[in-house]
Structures are given as C-alpha cells and as structure tokens.
Amino acid sequence: MSGEVAIVTGAGQGLGAAEATALAAAGYRVVLNDLPGPALDETLANIRKNGGEAVASPGDIGEWSTAQALLSTAIGTFGGLDVLVNNAGVLRDRMIFAMSEQEWDTVIRVHLRGHFLTTRLATAHWRDTSKREGRPAYARIINTASEAFLLGSAGQANYAAAKGGIVALTLATARGCAPYGVRANAICPRARTAMTGDLMGPPPDGKDPMAPRHVTPLVLHLAGPAGDRITGEVFVVHGGVVALLGPPTVRAVFHAATGEWTPHEVEAALSTVFTETPPKPGFVCEQTLPLADTTFGFGGSGRETR
Numbered sequence: 001m002s003g004e005v006a007i008v009t010g011a012g013q014g015l016g017a018a019e020a021t022a023l024a025a026a027g028y029r030v031v032l033n034d035l036p037g038p039a040l041d042e043t044l045a046n047i048r049k050n051g052g053e054a055v056a057s058p059g060d061i062g063e064w065s066t067a068q069a070l071l072s073t074a075i076g077t078f079g080g081l082d083v084l085v086n087n088a089g090v091l092r093d094r095m096i097f098a099m100s101e102q103e104w105d106t107v108i109r110v111h112l113r114g115h116f117l118t119t120r121l122a123t124a125h126w127r128d129t130s131k132r133e134g135r136p137a138y139a140r141i142i143n144t145a146s147e148a149f150l151l152g153s154a155g156q157a158n159y160a161a162a163k164g165g166i167v168a169l170t171l172a173t174a175r176g177c178a179p180y181g182v183r184a185n186a187i188c189p190r191a192r193t194a195m196t197g198d199l200m201g202p203p204p205d206g207k208d209p210m211a212p213r214h215v216t217p218l219v220l221h222l223a224g225p226a227g228d229r230i231t232g233e234v235f236v237v238h239g240g241v242v243a244l245l246g247p248p249t250v251r252a253v254f255h256a257a258t259g260e261w262t263p264h265e266v267e268a269a270l271s272t273v274f275t276e277t278p279p280k281p282g283f284v285c286e287q288t289l290p291l292a293d294t295t296f297g298f299g300g301s302g303r304e305t306r
C-alpha cells in the first residue's frame, strides 16, 4: 500500500497491536488508539523502529470525544481515512443472574458503543468525501466480533450480546453505506492474548499456532484493494484457518390451516419439531469450534469461548 490511512482501536496489545503492526509494515499510516499507558507507547515505538508511520491517539473508545480525536488525527496528521479496524475490548464474565449493571454496561459500552462511535464518524466522513468527489470513497471497516455470539456463551451474556450487536451493526453499515464505497465486515478471531491466556494456557514450544499475528493476513486482505468485493460478511480466523460464515437459515415453516393460528394449532405444529426434554438452545452454531486444536468452546472442558 502507499500510505493509506488506518485507525486501529485497542492497539496497545494482543490482536490490535498485531493488526496495527501488520498494517504499518504493509505501508499504511496508522492511528493507534488504546487507553493511555505504556502499552500503546510500546506499539507506537515498535512500529516506528521498524520504519513504519504511526501516531497515537489515546483515550477511552466508549467516549464520543475519543472517536472524534481519532478521526481528526487521521485527517489532520495523515490527510484522510481509508481503513477503520474496531478491535478494543474487555471482559466482565459473570452468569446472567449474578451480573451487575456495571459489568453489563462496561462490556456493551466498550465493544458495541465503541464500534458505533468510530463507525458513526468514519461513515459520515466517507459519505461527505464520496459526495464531494462524485465517486465512492476508499472505505473499509473491519469489526471484531467473537464466536461467543454464535454460541451464546453461558458466562458471557454481556459479551455475547455485544458481539452479536457488532455483527448486526456491521450488516447495517454494509447495507446503508455501500453507495459511498464503504465495505464493512466482521471477524471472529481466536488468539492467545491477555484476554484468553488463562483459558488457552502457555504457548507450545516453537511457533505458536494461536499467535495474534495469524489473524493479520485476513485483516490486510479486507483492508486492501481486494476487500472492495467483500462486504457484510463474518469470518472466523485463527492460525492457518479462515472460515466464512453463512447466513442463518430458515429451519422450518408452518402454515395455519385456516390462515390464522389458534393456540392448539400452534402446539400441534411445533410439537413435531420440539421433542427433546430438556430442550437444547436451537439457534446456536458450534461448527466453528473444532477448526483449531486449541479450542475452548462448549465441548469437553465446558469452558467458554472468548
């Protein structure tokens, strides 16, 4: 790439640091966001040490002013914005019946509101640019969901809800902003980071198959020119695996004999499908779990997916 401009949130460590570093190495000029602190400074220093161009714009991604500062830094320092990677995230795991308001609000705020704020401002910028120039903008959004939304992870109602919301936000953005050139996709990554280290344990000797860097080639692809043909998609991605999810399907359709349901008729129709006691949640996708040896889903260990 030749100096296209990317924003990466949560770039202080883990996946965000890997994504920002890979984008800078590929020739993007990168605006790095994270909470203020040494981790963000370190990512910035590493990128610059390796000859990359980057600038830090620290702040809480749940604040409107942080998103504004990110966009104005991209435009003011580098002259525009081409790619937005929404990645910042936190966990506050708790069973739903014990979850505090604050645990709910924090997770929804950082993930879902954090994705919304940057998307809101970036898409308005791209819409203006596209109208002014009379052609679609170069505009890529890569959002970060999680397999937790596919599974409905039991101890992560806040996180699964935020990630499901991010997928819906991605689709609505892809549809609503297509005329202005915007391409919006979501990734469900798996990587050994501070967020998942306890669950995944230490890396094996030698190459770590779950290192965050394995996620970056897909991010680069979606950010790059070929990403123009990809929008409103959801990927699962980790060491050597990229899985493209299909849309939910209609599982069964029932028609009322008279065109209008009675409770009795509903029972007669649905009881042909729901025969198991106790019932298992039906709107769940577990197909992605066996895609890596290092897995931590519902199977076996009973552990949650991050």
Ligand SMILES: NC(=O)c1ccc[n+]([C@@H]2O[C@H](COP(=O)([O-])OP(=O)(O)OC[C@H]3O[C@@H](n4cnc5c(N)ncnc54)[C@H](O)[C@@H]3O)[C@@H](O)[C@H]2O)c1
Binding pocket: 009, 010, 011, 012, 013, 014, 015, 016, 033, 034, 035, 039, 059, 060, 061, 062, 087, 088, 089, 090, 110, 144, 145, 146, 147, 188, 189, 190, 191, 192, 193, 194, 195, 196, 306
């Ligand atoms: N690691 C995995 O296996 C995995 C799986 C699925 C989804 N994800 C998602 O990937 C993203 C990155 O996760 P990670 O594994 O690298 O975790 P991580 O904890 O290593 O990194 C998250 C980063 O987000 C930053 N952050 C937190 N709150 C912030 C705020 N309010 N404002 C700005 N920055 C903030 C943190 O400081 C940190 O640097 C998250 O959205 C996470 O939910 C990760």
